[in-house]
Amino acid sequence: MLKPLGDRVIIELVESEEKTASGIVLPDSAKEKPQEGKVVAAGTGRVLDNGEKVALEVAEGDRIIFSKYAGTEVKYEGNEYLILRESDILAIVG
Amino acid sequence: MLKPLGDRVIIELVESEEKTASGIVLPDSAKEKPQEGKVVAAGTGRVLDNGEKVALEVAEGDRIIFSKYAGTEVKYEGNEYLILRESDILAIVG
Amino acid sequence: MLKPLGDRVIIELVESEEKTASGIVLPDSAKEKPQEGKVVAAGTGRVLDNGEKVALEVAEGDRIIFSKYAGTEVKYEGNEYLILRESDILAIVG
């Protein structure tokens, strides 16, 4: 598995099945880039200037909303992931 | 529901029904982007460099004025929200 | 009323009635943007990195000089205000 460093989080994208008002399922190119993901692994936390480590607010399994265009795409064992900093996570879907 | 992280706040836009001097209600495209919203959920606070957590000054239900163009638009269960950092909030309407 | 957050201050512009050397009152478009205002409401202060809150140096009723182009214009109940950070205030007219 991949173990993210510091305040980083690894997520899988969650594709929302989107229909138009008329009920037609949109093909991939006509959809906006998804902004929802599921946390697959979370780093050990962020080190403050005083040496203290602050645990992340998100944990494995959380569904999250993140900033468009944030993070780095990574392919690992055939799957695609996105590695984000916690500061790119906007909200937890709970 | 959506639970914002850190110093983030989720708001619903408040559309002000705007009439021109002559009493005509303006169509959507002729109005300025609204800058008023209602807080739907507030994060747990901002972590300072010394590890202390500072609670937010705004709370659920507050009506606020925010900086134009700030924040990220998010669609969730058919509704549209804006996720802001507290520093993008200019004033509470009280 | 509007209650500004943190180190923000809400001001009303003070239009100085400006005459040219020959005594002619200048029409609006020929005047420079005013830089003088009256504080209508002041935030509760700025939070330092050590968690301490520093009170603002300006208070309601102060007349101030501020940086050109600073702040955000806001319309509220028919009046126009400018919301500034205290750091955009240059001096108090006293």
Next chain:
Amino acid sequence: MLKPLGDRVIIELVESEEKTASGIVLPDSAKEKPQEGKVVAAGTGRVLDNGEKVALEVAEGDRIIFSKYAGTEVKYEGNEYLILRESDILAIVG
């Protein structure tokens, strides 16, 4: 009078009467922008990140050299002033 905020200083420009080598007094447009001023009022000091206030090194009456193009020009009761941050002051003429 004008009372500058924080680490700000209000100065009056000091026009140096400049002669060319041949003794001709230069007209205004042929002179460089002056960089010398007299402190008319000084702010109460700069607040550090630990909440301590550091007094300014300059005081009313000091003649100073300042960075070209620094500061904001302000007109007040018919006089012209320049409002600078202390960090824009290079040296005291003593």
Next chain:
Amino acid sequence: MLKPLGDRVIIELVESEEKTASGIVLPDSAKEKPQEGKVVAAGTGRVLDNGEKVALEVAEGDRIIFSKYAGTEVKYEGNEYLILRESDILAIVG
């Protein structure tokens, strides 16, 4: 050997043998720049603002994923290395 300073890490690139869906091994120019490496040497850590030294999260021998375009390429005794800051390391492959 090369001994990296502070929060720097020296890595060897790990070329992933990549085949297309049809089983053809891609020539070098048709592959994306690899983002995987093996840590060859790690610095002694990062010095915080309070003088404390924080040990790195990665150690010699770790396989890592790093940010595209990060780091400086260095040739030493005929081998090619990449010198990164730890903050450019996204995750450990474990």
Next chain:
Amino acid sequence: MLKPLGDRVIIELVESEEKTASGIVLPDSAKEKPQEGKVVAAGTGRVLDNGEKVALEVAEGDRIIFSKYAGTEVKYEGNEYLILRESDILAIVG
């Protein structure tokens, strides 16, 4: 005299008499901008974020090498000086 503020230093330029390999003294326009100076006056030091004042490493009379294009040129009582921040001083010639 001029008394520099904070971490500032006033220097006089030191023109190095430069000869070409063939022994010809170069006219002014063919020489590079000098990077060597003599400290004429040094500020009282830099204030850290904790309020402590750190004395400068250079003192009056030191010959120094400084960054090209750093500092502000100032004319005072017919002489030309350069006012630098200590961070623009690269080395002491000792």
Next chain:
Amino acid sequence: MLKPLGDRVIIELVESEEKTASGIVLPDSAKEKPQEGKVVAAGTGRVLDNGEKVALEVAEGDRIIFSKYAGTEVKYEGNEYLILRESDILAIVG
């Protein structure tokens, strides 16, 4: 001699005698800018925000690898040096 200030280091470039695969020694213009140097003098250290001084990790005599294009070239008593900040040093060759 030159005595570098703070976290600065003075180095002499180390020209690596580079041959092409066919054994031909490359003329100067065909070689890459060298990235290797020998420390000739090291500053007394970097002052942290809490006033503590952190000694440098490199010392006189160390051979180092540094970032391309970093530092300032200085000529002193006929020799050429490069003055770097320690943060521009990537690794010690040991």
